[in-house]
Amino acid sequence: xKGRLDHIGLGRDGMGREETMAHxxxxxxxxxxxxxxxxxxxxxxxxxxxxxxxxxxxxxxxDLIDYGIALQKRKPGAPAxxxxxxxxxxxxxxxLAEDVGNVVGVGRGALNSAKGLADGAVFLARLRVGDRRAxxxxxxxxxxxxxxxxxxxxxxxxxxxxxxxVARRARxxxxxxxxxxxxxxxxxxQRKFGVGMNQGELIFDAxxxxxxxxxxxxxxxxxxxSKTIPAERYLAAGYKPETLAYLDQPYPxxxxxxxxxxxxxxxxxxxxxxxxxxxxxxxxSRRQMYExxxxxxxxxxxxxxxxxxxxxxxxxxxxxxxxxxNGQVWYGxxxxxxxxxxxxxxxxxxxxxxxxxxDGDW
Amino acid sequence: LVKVRRDAEFLYDFPEDQIxxxxxxxxxxxxxxxxxxxxxxxxLGYQVSDPQDEDFKGWALNxxxxxxxxxxxxxxxxxxxxxxxxxxxxxxxxxxxxxxAYVDFLSQLDAELRRDGRFREIKWFANYGSxxxxxxxxxxxx
Numbered sequence: 001x002k003g004r005l006d007h008i009g010l011g012r013d014g015m016g017r018e019e020t021m022a023h024x025x026x027x028x029x030x031x032x033x034x035x036x037x038x039x040x041x042x043x044x045x046x047x048x049x050x051x052x053x054x055x056x057x058x059x060x061x062x063d064l065i066d067y068g069i070a071l072q073k074r075k076p077g078a079p080a081x082x083x084x085x086x087x088x089x090x091x092x093x094x095x096l097a098e099d100v101g102n103v104v105g106v107g108r109g110a111l112n113s114a115k116g117l118a119d120g121a122v123f124l125a126r127l128r129v130g131d132r133r134a135x136x137x138x139x140x141x142x143x144x145x146x147x148x149x150x151x152x153x154x155x156x157x158x159x160x161x162x163x164x165x166v167a168r169r170a171r172x173x174x175x176x177x178x179x180x181x182x183x184x185x186x187x188x189x190q191r192k193f194g195v196g197m198n199q200g201e202l203i204f205d206a207x208x209x210x211x212x213x214x215x216x217x218x219x220x221x222x223x224x225x226s227k228t229i230p231a232e233r234y235l236a237a238g239y240k241p242e243t244l245a246y247l248d249q250p251y252p253x254x255x256x257x258x259x260x261x262x263x264x265x266x267x268x269x270x271x272x273x274x275x276x277x278x279x280x281x282x283x284x285s286r287r288q289m290y291e292x293x294x295x296x297x298x299x300x301x302x303x304x305x306x307x308x309x310x311x312x313x314x315x316x317x318x319x320x321x322x323x324x325x326n327g328q329v330w331y332g333x334x335x336x337x338x339x340x341x342x343x344x345x346x347x348x349x350x351x352x353x354x355x356x357x358x359d360g361d362w
Numbered sequence: 363l364v365k366v367r368r369d370a371e372f373l374y375d376f377p378e379d380q381i382x383x384x385x386x387x388x389x390x391x392x393x394x395x396x397x398x399x400x401x402x403x404x405x406l407g408y409q410v411s412d413p414q415d416e417d418f419k420g421w422a423l424n425x426x427x428x429x430x431x432x433x434x435x436x437x438x439x440x441x442x443x444x445x446x447x448x449x450x451x452x453x454x455x456x457x458x459x460x461x462x463a464y465v466d467f468l469s470q471l472d473a474e475l476r477r478d479g480r481f482r483e484i485k486w487f488a489n490y491g492s493x494x495x496x497x498x499x500x501x502x503x504x
Contacts, residue, residue: 252386255417255418256416256417256418256419263414263416263422264422264424264433264435264448264450265450266424289418290418293419297419299435299446299448300419300437301437301439301444301446301490301491302437302439302444303418303419303437303439304380304387304390304391304392304418304420304437304438304439305387306380306382306386306387307378307380307382312439312440313418314439315491316491319493
């Protein structure tokens, strides 16, 4: 390659044949791109060598380019130690592996997040429909947390040790300098790739925590009431017009609204009464709130009204039907929870979805 | 296999205790009935919480003893009252059939409601609101 670079000229190609201007320009462009790539790679190797304290002698630009070309082609005999055990080679390849690991790690973070959120959604759904096993898991986890807190009170040094251990593991997982360079290039590539993946996953998690929280909360208020039965049905069921007028008033903002996971499960108030668990469609009337709550909560049957009406809101009297288990989960979950669990698409889907188009016990 | 009917409907003679102002309901009615049921269950030897305000849904009680945890909610739709119950006992989720302790609790509660002269026409439902279900006078059994 050095010869080709030294003797470039219009006239004859490498086979001694006459070379046209078009062929010459094409060859020149190819050689320039090769040289630029080799130079960049060699510069990176040079920097790595300096950081590693290695004496890499490349006195001229041509030496640098030749070294880069050798790296590109993995040619034996390049002016450097054998790549497999070369500290510089391991640095270059390791850095590259770390960069690739970052990208893969971001993907792994997204995948794990999606899996975790899906698991969370399934878990909440099970809890929502009264799955005893899910309830038991919540209580068991709570019990373990209480046990740990109780242990911490009696032995606070254990908490300090635990925190230090977590920090130590995090440093090993995320900082390539926390562990020694591997002996061989493949092992070093593997080590740096693993660290890079951990870094990438951390990047994803941090970004999604920053973006996901406010985004999910931004969906507060995007719930809608899926369907409202016609006023005529109330009148046909014997409700007086003045009762219907009261039921058509907006549901009070101070009302308890509808909880996705019922308060009876004793989960922390921070979650139970949060926007992630309380369904409060904006602008919903009293009857819309009662109807919707009935459809998603099989433990609710009717609501008391002011004494002046001498009537109660009764699902039985109106002949309302509930959603099936899936519908109860879908319509019973607030939009911020959907946004957090299923992504924005799911939340938007809840707005676009029309249950009247759905047949059967969904 | 014992069939359990976990929800009850009854008539009752209790004073109206709903609190309203000029505009709306301030506190939903039914607290007094729920307190009476709580006293009844305490008399059976269970630990019972104070009635918990669940807004338009009614008033709830948490009931427990050494082995069991139950949850009840009363909705004051006078003259009819609706009492729904759930067995939230941990960790017996592996047990696929209604637990004996739950069946016993409902049977004891039914007996107490009948003993108290303020509750009448007590009916039990496995699936309250179902248009096809025929209620029973007993919470458990055929």
